[in-house]
Amino acid sequence: MNSLFARTTGVTGYKSPKWRYLPQSAVVSGFIMAFVALEKLHLLHDGYRQAVRLAGQNLLLLHENGKSLLIRNACPHAGAALTQASCKGNRLRCPMHGIEFDLDTGRAAGTACAQSLQFFPLIYEGNTLGVEVSE
Numbered sequence: 001m002n003s004l005f006a007r008t009t010g011v012t013g014y015k016s017p018k019w020r021y022l023p024q025s026a027v028v029s030g031f032i033m034a035f036v037a038l039e040k041l042h043l044l045h046d047g048y049r050q051a052v053r054l055a056g057q058n059l060l061l062l063h064e065n066g067k068s069l070l071i072r073n074a075c076p077h078a079g080a081a082l083t084q085a086s087c088k089g090n091r092l093r094c095p096m097h098g099i100e101f102d103l104d105t106g107r108a109a110g111t112a113c114a115q116s117l118q119f120f121p122l123i124y125e126g127n128t129l130g131v132e133v134s135e
């Protein structure tokens, strides 16, 4: 099984000298669950961007207006990476064609794009922000 972001509780990550973080796996309801740490909380700030590749998917961890979000790193309009997207207020502006997306709803402003940003749940664990992945 390789679905992303199934939720559970009580699973922690641990440091490794080889990797910054490795997931610590646990069996929960018949599935192997793993917490994957993405960033320390004190390193997050407005304007923060980090491209992440997880389970074969390109994602973007971003922090704006005091809030962290994890989205698919592909603009719903034509697939441009959003790593260099700018943000004004609560709108993320794609660098390719300039369509703006609401960071609360994911919807595009206006009618130029009918698709929305895709969000993934983040999990706070101690002083770390991450995701849970089922293996």
Ligand code: FES
Pocket: 075, 076, 077, 078, 079, 080, 094, 095, 096, 097, 098, 099
């Ligand atoms: S690819 Fe993002 S606005 Fe067109």
